[in-house]
Amino acid sequence: MEEQESRNVKSKARYIFAFIIGTALFALGFMIVYSISYFEYQRVSNLQDNLAYIIFEDKIGYSFFNEGICANVSLKKISDDLGFQGVIINDLENKFGKNDERVLDRKKFYSLVLLEHFEFVKLLNEKCNSNISTILFFYSNIPDESTKSEDVGRLLDVIGSKNPGKIMIYSFDVNLNSELIKKIKEKYNITDSPIIVINEKNKITNPQSTMEIEKLLK
Amino acid sequence: MEFIQWVIYASIYTGLIATTFFVMSFLFGKKDKPLLFTDKELPKVSVLIPAFNEESSIAKTIESIIAVDYPKNKLDIIVIDDGSKDKTLEIAKKYESKLVRVFHKENAGKGAALNFGLTKVKSKFVVSMDADTYVAPESLKKMMYYFKDEQVMCVSPAMVISKPTSFLQRIQYVEYLTGLFLRKAFASVNAIHITPGAFSAYRKSFFDKHGGYEVGNITEDLEVALRIQYNGYIIQNCPEAPVYTIAPTKFVQLLKQRRRWYVGLMKNTWKYKGIMFNPKYGDLGMFVLPVAWISIFFSVFVTTYLFFKTIFNVRKDILFLQSINFDFPNIWNLNFYFIERTFFLLVTNPVVIFLLIFILVLAAYLIYASDKVKKVSDIAWNIPLFFAFFAILFSFWWIISIIYVIFNREVKWR
Numbered sequence: 001m002e003e004q005e006s007r008n009v010k011s012k013a014r015y016i017f018a019f020i021i022g023t024a025l026f027a028l029g030f031m032i033v034y035s036i037s038y039f040e041y042q043r044v045s046n047l048q049d050n051l052a053y054i055i056f057e058d059k060i061g062y063s064f065f066n067e068g069i070c071a072n073v074s075l076k077k078i079s080d081d082l083g084f085q086g087v088i089i090n091d092l093e094n095k096f097g098k099n100d101e102r103v104l105d106r107k108k109f110y111s112l113v114l115l116e117h118f119e120f121v122k123l124l125n126e127k128c129n130s131n132i133s134t135i136l137f138f139y140s141n142i143p144d145e146s147t148k149s150e151d152v153g154r155l156l157d158v159i160g161s162k163n164p165g166k167i168m169i170y171s172f173d174v175n176l177n178s179e180l181i182k183k184i185k186e187k188y189n190i191t192d193s194p195i196i197v198i199n200e201k202n203k204i205t206n207p208q209s210t211m212e213i214e215k216l217l218k
Numbered sequence: 219m220e221f222i223q224w225v226i227y228a229s230i231y232t233g234l235i236a237t238t239f240f241v242m243s244f245l246f247g248k249k250d251k252p253l254l255f256t257d258k259e260l261p262k263v264s265v266l267i268p269a270f271n272e273e274s275s276i277a278k279t280i281e282s283i284i285a286v287d288y289p290k291n292k293l294d295i296i297v298i299d300d301g302s303k304d305k306t307l308e309i310a311k312k313y314e315s316k317l318v319r320v321f322h323k324e325n326a327g328k329g330a331a332l333n334f335g336l337t338k339v340k341s342k343f344v345v346s347m348d349a350d351t352y353v354a355p356e357s358l359k360k361m362m363y364y365f366k367d368e369q370v371m372c373v374s375p376a377m378v379i380s381k382p383t384s385f386l387q388r389i390q391y392v393e394y395l396t397g398l399f400l401r402k403a404f405a406s407v408n409a410i411h412i413t414p415g416a417f418s419a420y421r422k423s424f425f426d427k428h429g430g431y432e433v434g435n436i437t438e439d440l441e442v443a444l445r446i447q448y449n450g451y452i453i454q455n456c457p458e459a460p461v462y463t464i465a466p467t468k469f470v471q472l473l474k475q476r477r478r479w480y481v482g483l484m485k486n487t488w489k490y491k492g493i494m495f496n497p498k499y500g501d502l503g504m505f506v507l508p509v510a511w512i513s514i515f516f517s518v519f520v521t522t523y524l525f526f527k528t529i530f531n532v533r534k535d536i537l538f539l540q541s542i543n544f545d546f547p548n549i550w551n552l553n554f555y556f557i558e559r560t561f562f563l564l565v566t567n568p569v570v571i572f573l574l575i576f577i578l579v580l581a582a583y584l585i586y587a588s589d590k591v592k593k594v595s596d597i598a599w600n601i602p603l604f605f606a607f608f609a610i611l612f613s614f615w616w617i618i619s620i621i622y623v624i625f626n627r628e629v630k631w632r
Contacts, residue, residue: 007450007500010407014242015505022235029230029571037566084555088562095566154538161548209541 037095044088045106051081052113059120062127069120070128076165078117083160085110086171090141108178114170115180121168133199133217135159137171138185140193148206152194155210159217162210167217222523229516230572236509237579240403243501247406252454254363262292262341263362263419268331270300272349273309275464280313282352288359290317298335301325306349328415329431329438336430339422346439348416350464352380357459361419364454371424371451372443374401374413378591380462385603386472388596389611390465392604395587395594396580398457405455409506411447411493412483415439417461424451436629437482444490447502457590473615480619481629487511514616521613577605 009015055078061067089110093103124130137156139149156169172181174193184190188197195205202216255261265283269276276297283295295318299307302325310320323334332346343365345358353375361373376398382391404410418439425431428449431438446453466472487494487507494511496503542549550556564570584601588594622629 007408007498009497009500009504010243011246014239014246018235018239018242021238022231025234025238025575026231026572029568029575032571033566033568036562040562040566080553080555084559087559091559091563091566151538151541155541157550158542158545158548161550162545209543210545211543 033095037092040088041092041096041102041106044085044092047081048085048106048110048113051078051085052109052116054078055113055117055120059116059123062123069124070130075121075132075168079160079165079168082114082117083157083169086114090173093141104177107173107176108180111172111176111178111180114172115184118168118170131166133163133167135167135169135213136184136188136197136200137169138174138188138190138193138195138197139171140174142175145193149194152196152207155207155213156196158210159213222520225516225523226520226569229513229520230569232509232512232516233576234572236505236513237576239505240400241579243406244399244403247403250406252364253367255366257359259366260289260292260359260362261343261365262294263288263343263345263358264294264296264335264339264341264422265345265347265358266296266298266332266335266339267347267349268298268300268328268335269302269306269310269349270325270328270331271302271304271306273302273304273306275350276306277309277313279347279349279351280310280318283347283358284313284317285355286353286358287355288362292341293317294339294341295319296321296335296338298323298331300328300331327433329433329435332438333430333433336422336425342422343419344422344425345417345419346415348463351416352462353417354460354462357417357456357461358419360459361456364456365419365421367452367454369452370454371421371446372413372453373419374410374453374455375417375459375461376401376457376587376590377414377416378460378462379465382465382595382600384467386469387465387467388600388603389608390472391595392584392597392600393608395591396583398587398590399583401455402457402586404506405453407501407506408447408452409500409502410453410455411443411502411507411510412440413443413453414461414463416463424449435482435486436478437486440479440482441486441489444486444493447499448490448493450499457586460591473618476615477619477622478629480616481622484619484623517609518613518616518620521609522617525610525613 058069062069089103089107093100093107096103118134118136121130121132121134125132135156137152139153140146141149153171156171160167160169172184174181174185174190188200188203190197192205194207195203196207196213197203198213198216204212204216207213267276267279267283272279280295280297286293297310297313297318297320299310299320299322301323307320307322310318314320319338321334321338323331336344343362345361347353357375361375364370364373377394379387379391379394382388401410415438420442424446428445432441435441443453466475493499493503494507499507539546539549584594584597588597621627
């Protein structure tokens with residue numbers, strides 16, 4: 001039996017290649033995620049533009065051309081579209097970072113579209129005798145505050161599901177650096193989050209149950 | 219980014235580099251042609267079977283080793299009854315012949331029984347075999363081929379779980395199969411540091427020169443493997459040599475086994491800590507052993523975090539359900555957008571992407587294992603069980619073992 005001497009690593013080059021390939025795979029994972037996020041951003045941008053067009057077209061049709069607005073309004077579809085765009089924009093913000101200009105611009109535009117639709121629904125209630133309730137939801141997605149807002153968001157999702165086409169929910173990020181958000185916060189005296197404003201009358205800070213909200217919807 | 223995310227990404231990055239290194243080592247290792255005995259050159263070998271209260275399995279174990287495809291004039295089977303209180307000795311005695319020798323001694327543990335067996339060995343090679351292990355006919359011969367190389371002190375087989383039927387056996391079955399690839403990859407850089415006590419072959423001169431099994435060591439097989447490495451010799455692996463062992467079926471049985479293994483691993487690694495980060499031990503010291511410990515740390519840390527996070531989320535969901543008056547039909551607005559968002563969140567989570575990569579790697583490991591072992595049972599059923607439960611079980615076993623080491627609690631062989 002021979003005595004063994006110290007042994008070297010089998011191949012130093014293998015370590016270098018393992019490091020390079022491992023690092024490349026790691027980077028590839030993030031690149032895949034980034035690419036999919038970017039495709040989704042583009043898709044949501046298109047959806048948002050289309051939806052904005054429909055809403056503006058309906059409003060202009062009424063205010064400029066005196067067209068009837070009471071028929072052919074699919075509030076359920078628009079509610080779903082708006083809800084989806086809102087959450088995806090928030091998801092994209094988490095993916096690309098809170099300072100990403102593309103997402104921030106989309107978010108500002110989204111807030112504008114929401115307000116435009118909110119005005120449209122108010123018009124429907126007024127002109128068509130509709131009885132559509134509105135909820136303005138002021139949330140925060142700053143890490144320390146987001147949990148409470150997410151919980152309220154889930155409550156509102158349930159309420160929205162229970163009342164398709166009868167309740168419209170509009171979500172606004174209170175931390176968004178936008179003149180529009182500043183003005184709407186001032187209008188409804190929003191100093192905290194999460195806060196919901198029901199039918200422009202009742203304000204609840206951090207509601208804890210659907211029952212608490214539904215009481216004020218009646 | 220939260221601290222836990224840094225830990226998760228660090229563990230993924232380490233895992234990718236380590237996996238790449240092991241795959242490359244495996245592929246390049248295939249080109250190395252080992253020095254092998256021919257059939258005619260096969261040496262005499264003694265198979266030591268220590269047995270303590272193994273009446274249910276000892277007969278099948280002895281029959282399986284008698285039936286191996288190995289020249290009978292070069293085979294010597296030594297059964298050591300370690301003071302069994304059941305019929306182990308009586309059953310073993312029935313097989314006594316020119317081929318099978320049976321000894322009885324007072325109970326003193328597996329290490330002492332193997333040392334006793336070593337005193338009866340007349341050949342240059344020994345195999346330690348557990349009394350609940352069965353060997354495929356060709357396995358012993360294929361393992362012994364490797365001893366042509368004088369540097370090889372030990373050859374390990376392809377350990378496989380015998381006929382997995384219970385839930386826990388099925389999980390262990392996949393764990394053992396994935397180990398076949400890694401063991402071969404480790405062997406290609408001489409970095410095997412764990413050899414199965416259930417069936418491993420040794421050059422007896424190693425025990426003569428460096429001492430026998432350490433009596434009282436709860437993982438005496440592991441201690442020998444590290445001692446072989448510590449002394450600078452080679453441990454080979456023969457993946458074409460399937461050996462079947464009976465895995466624990468009950469949770470407590472399995473916990474006790476793993477606790478013994480992991481406490482033994484910690485204590486023996488500490489004993490041979492000189493290997494760690496020591497360039498003298500090549501790939502084993504500089505990469506394989508450190509990465510093994512880093513991986514254990516990461517997997518225990520991350521799985522424990524995820525476990526408690528899941529419990530916290532479940533608690534939160536129950537509170538949420540309460541807050542919506544358990545209005546189940548309206549929890550989700552199940553439209554196309556809901557599905558799209560769920561899919562989007564999944565595919566834009568880097569962890570999910572890396573998980574897919576690791577699943578593909580594991581699939582490749584399993585394809586390799588099924589090629590070597592030939593018969594692979596219920597794989598479509600066993601793999602999902604493995605993915606769903608192994609990580610949490612692994613972490614649990616490790617946490618219990620770490621607690622035992624920290625509080626210096628005694629761990630017995632059984």
